[in-house]
Amino acid sequence: MKSLQKFCTLMQWVRETTSGKAALLVFLTVVLFAAFVWNICTGSTALPLKEALFAFLENDVESSYYRIPIYVRLPRGVGAMAAGAALAVSGSILQSVLNNALAGPSIIGVNAGAGFAVILTAAVMPSMSFFIPTAAFAGAMLASLLIWFIAARTGASRVTIILAGVAVNTILSAGIDTISTLFPDVAVGTGSFMVGSLSGVTISSMKFALVFIAVGLVAAYLLVEGINILALGEETARSLGMRTGLMRFVLLIIAAVLAGSAVSFAGLLGFVGLIVPHVARFITRGDNKMQILVSALVGASFVIICDCIARVIVAPFELSVGIIMSFIGGPLFIVLLLKKRRQVND
């Protein structure tokens, strides 16, 4: 009972005071940094940090202690961080824009839209890999707009939006399966792509996506007041002079850019865009500025930690990060739901 009281006091301090918020951000940044270091040292070849640092400082380019971290694990860590942050912030935005706590990019077909476009591009234009992030964004955008259109046109209830999203998801997944069947040699390797994997990513293969993600994250942070106002509901937002249709559209584009960019190199990573915004909301309780920052940091840490576990849990084999994320994320989400329900009942 005492520890619960202490926890509540701590959460109140974190939520309501500037020093608490700053401490939370510093703590999450430290966790992310530690996860990134773990990512450098972990894998089928164990890399003691001291040796890796030594090889790096000596510029010993022939040493595997130099080559593995720089050419394999650094890009992989950067990719994991970027994908995690992008999908988590995308989920946060979607949940606000569609006013629906179940609206994650993997649930309502945004990821599948991006995935379909990526597979299609890889199948019909295999030489134009540089086009993949743009195609992923376009696919994510089209799927988002379709859901938005259904929501706006029908005045659909929250459940209907999710069901419509699930239907869109199913159609696009069928499209992905069709292309995979017709083009078995498709370049992106559909098996790991479908569950989400960071195996083999390089800085050059994700450089466009990284730029899109950086722009998307900054834009999301700058438009956070718009998200705050939208969270008040359509009519109240309009009463305050917001062009709600335009704001929802702009935010939807940002969410699609973020999700599409992440999917373009990390595949269909599920759950992170659904769970992390809930975790962030649990911590921040409605401060959307903090919600975006915490989502980005927790999302980045979550994917990078899951990727490390995926590499060591059945070593020397490697699981796709998406599998680990589902195994950890699923139960975590259920715990969160139970906790929320208990709060409501209390």
Next chain:
Amino acid sequence: MIELKNVSAGYRDREILHDISMVLPEKEITSIIGPNGSGKSTLLRVITSWIKTSRGEVLLNGKRIGEYSPREIARHIAILPQSREIPVTTVERLVSHGRFPYLGLSRKPTKEDREAVNEAMRSVGVWDMRHRQLSELSGGERQKVYLAMAIAQGTDYLLLDEPTTFLDISYQMEVMSLARRFADEGKSVIAVLHDISAALCISDKLIVLKDGAALACGTPQDILKSNVIGQAFGVDIGSYQQKDGTTGYYFIKKK
């Protein structure tokens, strides 16, 4: 000044309001009453330009309302809609959103904005609960917080869409007495009310709507004399002297 000139409006192919012309009374409480579906809420939405007119025009200070941007309108007219979310936020943060129409691109509130928010919270009586979560409050307390947000907008007009619905009698009286005070302080309060008795007691002017047409606009005494309420609702109105000397009203359905 808000003036409606031969306004007809509605949703898609269904016209709700027909040929309404009036100048909204200023610095008073004006209640809009009428049977369900008579177009009361639609009238508020036309005034705020949420619904475009199919014929006629709405003028705000002599200029067509469509020529104002939504933010400019929000600096002149605050509206408390009927249906609202319960966002996860604190009272103070919610009230501070009332300054949204004034914020620049950086969205940073100025000292003046912060003072307006504090003043609004004190004025409505939610200052002591400013750090509490909105979800922890009762329906009546939440209504006052939203009212404080509308006051923080610093507008000349305050539009209330059924502000007392779902509130217990104590909060109904508190909300209406706040509306009275705001009108006395110089705001033009326009309220859609279902409670005709309350509307007759508290309003300076009444607008009676039926089937999208304005049957009458006048003081409660004029409206009572004309028996327009009886026509609109199909009821007979009786009155009685209350203990405090004020007049109460009761209604009997016409046979």
